Amino acid sequence: MKALGLSDAQAETIKQKIIADNVERSLKIIKISGANNVQVKIELSFANDTNEETLKVVEIIPKELVDSAKKIFSDTNFRIIKEDPIIEFTVPAKKGAKTTISYNIGEMSEENANKLIEGNVLQKFSTPPLLLQAGDEPEKLIASAVGIISMETLQLLAIIGVLLFAILVVVIIFITKYSPPKSAMGEKKTRAEQQKPKEVPEPRKLETPENKPQ
DSSP states (O other): OGGGTOOHHHHHHHHHHHHHTTOEEEEEEEEOTTSSEEEEEEEEEEEBOSSOSEEEEEEEOOTTTOSOGGGOBOSSOEEEEETTTEEEEEEEOOBTOEEEEEEEEEEEEHHHHHHHHHTTGGGGOSSOOEEEETTOOHHHHTHHHHHSOOHHHHHHHHHHHHHHHHHHHHHHHHHHHHSOOBOTTSOBOOHHHHHSOOOOOOOOOOOOTTTSOO
16 A cells, blocks of 8 residues: 555555454456356445445556556446546445445456456456545545556557657758758758859979069
8 A cells, every 4th residue: 555655644544444344355257148258247245334425445456457447347436536447336334234235347358357266366456446525535535646647658658768868850851961061161052052163273383493473
């Protein structure tokens, strides 16, 4: 949770709440009748240890599981905080009672579903489900995580930088090749001057008694 930019006090408060509320996350593979594909479901369960009658459950989901919040669906209404994906459920929860909610990431082949299990995808989650009170604002708690530049963004910026550098090199070569040469005094020659052949000075005649001026 510290990776999200939470202070030690905030992280400890949420940690103790997660422990007190006995928060659990599990992955379930559901066979679809009459089809070769399966559904992958993430199930969240917790017990409300507060006097609040409504709690918020925030999930920061790894891209190894699903790359966009728009691909997620659930029987419980949720809000997309960030498509990256981060989602938020607001659910009624009686004190001491166990509450279970779930969300699906769609259908896939059994082979791909088994790859998720073999890759231990649940360990890819950066935090447990975050339980917040109804008045809490999850955007503020995860602001630093949302503001971190992703690797994809860094790669895009690097590509743009390389392209700009390449364009600059081409411009410099073009200017160097096609700009008019300068005269001896540093002034640019005209086109006519560039085309005019250089005058070769007449060689000096050797003076002899015969041709020496009187």
